[in-house]
Structures are given as C-alpha cells and as structure tokens.
Amino acid sequence: MKKPYLRAFGGKEAATYPISEVRYRSDDGRTLEVDNCLTPLAAKQASALRALFDKRLMSRKPLDKSGVWRYREFLPAFKPFDAVVTMEEGNTTIFDMPQCARFCGMTSLLAKHQGLNPTGSFKDNGMTTAVTMAKKLGATMVACASTGNTSASMAAYAARAGMMSVVFIPDGQIAYGKLSQSLDYGALTIQIEGDFDKAMEIVEDLCNRGTIYLLNSINPFRIEGQKTIMIEMLHQLGWKAPDWVIVPGGNLGNSSSFGKAFDEMLRANFIKKAPKIAVIQAQGANPLYNSFISGDRTLKPVHANTRATAIKIGNPVSFDKAWFAVESTGGIVEQVSEEEIAIAKSKVGRDGVGSEPASATTIAGCRKLVEKGIIRKSDNAVCILTGHLLKDPDYTVEFHRDELYLDAQRTTTLSGTQRISTGGNGNKPVKLPADANKIMSFIDKWNSSK
Numbered sequence: 001m002k003k004p005y006l007r008a009f010g011g012k013e014a015a016t017y018p019i020s021e022v023r024y025r026s027d028d029g030r031t032l033e034v035d036n037c038l039t040p041l042a043a044k045q046a047s048a049l050r051a052l053f054d055k056r057l058m059s060r061k062p063l064d065k066s067g068v069w070r071y072r073e074f075l076p077a078f079k080p081f082d083a084v085v086t087m088e089e090g091n092t093t094i095f096d097m098p099q100c101a102r103f104c105g106m107t108s109l110l111a112k113h114q115g116l117n118p119t120g121s122f123k124d125n126g127m128t129t130a131v132t133m134a135k136k137l138g139a140t141m142v143a144c145a146s147t148g149n150t151s152a153s154m155a156a157y158a159a160r161a162g163m164m165s166v167v168f169i170p171d172g173q174i175a176y177g178k179l180s181q182s183l184d185y186g187a188l189t190i191q192i193e194g195d196f197d198k199a200m201e202i203v204e205d206l207c208n209r210g211t212i213y214l215l216n217s218i219n220p221f222r223i224e225g226q227k228t229i230m231i232e233m234l235h236q237l238g239w240k241a242p243d244w245v246i247v248p249g250g251n252l253g254n255s256s257s258f259g260k261a262f263d264e265m266l267r268a269n270f271i272k273k274a275p276k277i278a279v280i281q282a283q284g285a286n287p288l289y290n291s292f293i294s295g296d297r298t299l300k301p302v303h304a305n306t307r308a309t310a311i312k313i314g315n316p317v318s319f320d321k322a323w324f325a326v327e328s329t330g331g332i333v334e335q336v337s338e339e340e341i342a343i344a345k346s347k348v349g350r351d352g353v354g355s356e357p358a359s360a361t362t363i364a365g366c367r368k369l370v371e372k373g374i375i376r377k378s379d380n381a382v383c384i385l386t387g388h389l390l391k392d393p394d395y396t397v398e399f400h401r402d403e404l405y406l407d408a409q410r411t412t413t414l415s416g417t418q419r420i421s422t423g424g425n426g427n428k429p430v431k432l433p434a435d436a437n438k439i440m441s442f443i444d445k446w447n448s449s450k
C-alpha cells in the first residue's frame with residue numbers, strides 16, 4: 001500500500017512532494033492536493049466500513065465522537081492520529097426545510113447546517129485537520145487571511161493546540177460576530193487596508209518566509225477535513241446520494257473538497273453514485289460563474305462586492321479544483337443577486353433555522369435552478385448552510401428594518417444609495433406604549449392581518 005503524498009493539482013506531469021514538506025504551491029505555482037492512495041474496496045469491505053462508522057456513533061472516544069475523525073479511513077495522511085486537535089466538530093443536523101421548499105418550488109428540500117459547528121461555520125471541519133497537521137509539522141505559529149469565519153475557527157483550534165495565531169482581515173468589512181470570536185480566542189488580529197484578496201496575497205508572502213504556517217484553504221489539509229461534510233451527509237442519509245448538493249462559492253475550498261470526497265468514495269468503491277454539485281456565487285463576486293458560462297477556464301479575477309461577506313472574494317484560490325468538482329459530478333454554477341440572497345435568507349429564518357447571508361445563496365440558487373428546469377421539482381437536494389445566523393446580526397436586523405444597503409455607511413444612522421429590497425419579507429420591530437390594553441389590541445390586529 002502506497003503512503004499518501006502531495007501532488008500539484010492539474011497539469012500534465014504533476015510534481016509530487018512528501019506530506020512532511022511545508023509548502024503551499026508547486027514550483028510552477030499550482031495548488032496542491034493530498035493523494036490518499038486509497039485502495040478500492042470489495043463490496044464486503046465497504047459494508048464492513050459502513051458498519052464501523054455506525055458503531056462509532058455509540059463510542060465515547062474523542063476521535064469517534066468527532067464528525068470529521070469518525071471517517072478517518074478517508075484521512076490516512078494524518079496517521080497515526082496521535083496529534084489530533086478536535087472539538088467534536090461536524091455532527092451537524094440535516095433539517096427538513098418546508099418553507100424553503102415551497103419558496104423554491106420543490107416538493108421537499110433538505111439543509112445540512114454547518115453553522116452548528118463549535119465556532120459556527122464549516123471552517124471547523126477543515127481546521128481540525130489542518131491544525132492537527134500544523135502540530136505534526138511542529139508549527140508554533142499559524143496565520144490566515146479571512147473574511148471572518150476562517151479566523152474564528154483558526155483562533156479557536158490554535159488556542160486548543162497551544163499555538164499562537166495571527167489573523168489578517170480586510171479593513172471594515174468583517175461581521176462583528178466573527179471578529180469578536182478571534183479576539184476572544186486570543187489571535188493577534190491585524191486589520192489591513194484593502195480587501196480579502198489583498199490580505200490573502202500578503203499572508204501567503206509572509207508564510208512563504210518560514211516560521212508561520214498558513215491555514216487558508218490553499219492548505220490542502222483543510223480540504224481533507226472538509227471532505228467529511230459529504231461523508232457525514234451520506235452517512236446521515238443512509239448512504240443514499242441525493243440528486244444535488246448546493247453550496248456557496250467564495251474561495252471555492254468547500255466546493256473543491258466536496259468534489260474530492262465524491263471522487264475518492266467512488267474510486268474506493270465505497271459509494272456507487274455521487275450527487276451533482278451546484279456552486280452558487282453572489283453576482284458581485286462571480287469569477288467561477290463567469291468562467292462556467294463562457295467556457296473559458298482561465299481565472300479572470302473580479303473586484304468583489306456583496307453584503308454576503310463570507311463570499312466577498314474576487315480571486316479564488318481553489319478555482320481549478322472547483323471546476324473539477326462541478327465537471328466530474330455533472331454539476332453547475334449559478335449566480336444570485338443581493339436581493340435574491342436577502343430574501344432567501346429570510347426564508348431560511350422562517351423555517352426556524354436561520355443562517356448567515358452567504359449560506360442563503362444556496363436557497364436562492366436552488367429556486368433559480370428550479371425555475372430554469374435544471375433542478376426538478378421532485379429531485380432530492382441538500383443545501384449546505386455554511387454559517388450560523390448569529391455570525392452577522394447586523395445584516396439581519398438591517399434587513400428586517402428595511403435598512404439593508406449594499407454600500408452601507410454607518411454614521412449615526414444607516415445610509416447608502418444601493419438599497420437591497422426585502423420583497424415584503426421584512427419583520428420590523430415595533431415600539432408601543434407600556435399599556436396592556438393597547439398591546440393586546442395591536443396583537444389582535446397583527447394576527448388577523450396574517
């Protein structure tokens with residue numbers, strides 16, 4: 001059996017490197033991926049492994065309780081698993097979403113909520129593996145550029161591992177829920193002038209000088225952990241693949257990891273069929289969509305602009321890997337407007353679930369793909385809700401007060417020129433006198449107007 005190694009992604013004669021070599025790109029600038037050298041399983045072996053995964057659900061061992069490490073047969077690069085830094089990540093709920101289904105014109109619709117992770121986003125699924133590798137490699141300081149969730153997750157896992165962490169965030173463009181996390185978990189938090197793409201450029205430069213280990217999704221060990229989101233989903237669905245998995249696209253690490261998960265599970269004969277991957281981008285941050293529509297596979301960066309800050313990324317690092325994910329599964333790329341995102345987000349809330357704005361691109365995208373006849377009404381689809389509602393409370397309150405602006409300026413009150421409409425879905429707070437009779441009659445009126 002061959003041991004896992006690193007390989008340059010794409011290209012004809014891909015360069016290879018040992019797992020223990022600290023590097024983030026090949027000499028010719030390509031991203032790297034882990035080749036896990038998984039051996040194909042006979043039907044009997046596959047069903048034994050499925051039974052083992054079931055058995056681990058009853059276990060009290062930390063590795064078994066984690067929704068990432070439970071599936072460690074697909075993570076051989078981290079063997080012998082003695083350095084694992086885990087917070088029982090994963091184990092996220094798949095919700096039935098009747099309001100969203102109706103909104104999308106579907107018979108039914110499921111949502112797997114990665115916002116239910118320890119730090120409130122799917123970044124934890126990849127951070128547990130990447131920080132574990134950092135520990136194995138002897139790193140004492142880790143860093144990332146982040147629109148917020150990567151830094152929150154990295155800061156938490158670094159704290160658990162006793163490492164220093166340094167966070168680079170775009171000046172004034174980060175949601176407060178996320179910023180508060182990296183401060184509280186003790187990361188050195190550096191706001192730099194410029195957007196995410198600029199911050200990414202600088203942190204890659206710094207990490208290439210040695211001493212600091214880079215934990216953005218260019219790090220192939222993040223992608224390894226995020227694969228388990230799909231493994232866990234299939235496990236929860238009794239290994240019956242849905243027709244579609246719908247995921248937001250920013251830096252495109254998550255889309256890429258889903259593609260890799262299905263590719264490996266198919267090659268290993270562990271599953272027979274993979275879902276189609278639909279990547280949804282915000283219209284203001286849509287380089288993959290542009291490429292998909294034109295068929296031109298060279299990345300043409302855009303200047304990103306969207307209130308869904310988690311996907312406000314114009315020069316995505318995992319562009320080529322995301323292309324593979326979409327193409328190898330027969331999937332698609334779609335884009336949605338700010339209003340479509342905002343209204344879809346309110347529908348996620350009405351199912352009693354809620355999410356941050358970037359996650360709602362999946363519901364907005366699903367509706368659009370149903371309208372276009374690409375997703376059928378009766379298809380089984382799972383939307384990936386990537387982050388928790390409480391990550392960006394400002395957005396939600398501004399929406400319901402009908403004060404959501406693409407170019408929001410906060411002086412004493414909110415203002416801007418590009419208002420994002422609620423489409424009648426706002427739920428404004430009301431001010432009433434402290435008088436029970438008046439309040440009762442207001443409630444009666446409100447109730448009969450529904």
Ligand SMILES: *Cc1c(COP(=O)(O)O)cnc(C)c1O
Nearest residue numbers: 149250251252253254310386387
């Ligand atoms: C990071 C993030 C995304 C984007 O994921 P990529 O892997 O960068 O494409 C989407 N939504 C949320 C909430 C995120 O934190």
